[in-house]
Amino acid sequence: MSQHIQGTEVTISYNRPVARGRELFGSLVHYGRIWHPGADSVSTISFGKDVIVDGHRLAAGRYSLWAIPEEPPKPWTVIFNRGLGGWHTNYPGEAQDALRLSVTAETGPHMETLTYYFPVVDADSAVLRLQWGTVVVPMKIKVTQ
Known part of the structure; x- marks a missing residue:
């Protein structure tokens, strides 16, 4: 799935x-x-140029995506990690983290399959949402000049 933001x-x-x-968060997917x-x-995200994600700089490149879900109202941690290979259960470790974000999860209509969209x-930014069940995790991506 791709999106162009300011080229x-x-x-x-x-x-x-x-x-x-199934009950998803707090059961199938454990909090904390x-x-x-x-x-x-492993899920990956790539950026053709440097970006700012929720106010934090992230260099152009490809990253694996990880998260630490928390029980509401605690914010989630979203992790962009440099480790790309492997199966979804093999987290490469904090030493490979390029960025960790604190993101407040929201509630939305039920989404049966996990989806990024x-x-x-906008002209120079976009909101990326991760959604599964009724949990929505939004992140604003802004392209740097």
Whole structure:
């Protein structure tokens, strides 16, 4: 899945787990533990140019995506990690982290399959949402000049 923001390509590669009536967060996905938001092989995001994600600089490149879900109202930790290979259960470790963000999860309509999407795209920025079940994790991506 790709989106262009001010001429910069942002690409997310991931597999989509399905809820299938299961309780997701706090049960299938444990609070307070590192989780791979996807299925099977590691989910990745790549940026064609340097970007600012929720106010924090991130160099152009490709990163694996990880998260630490928390019980509301505590914010989640979203992790952009330089380690790209491997299966979704093998977190490469903090030494490979390029960026850790504190993100407040929101509530939205039920999404049966885990999905990343861009509901808002402006001239130089876009909002990326990770959504599964009724949990929505938004991140603003701004392209630097």
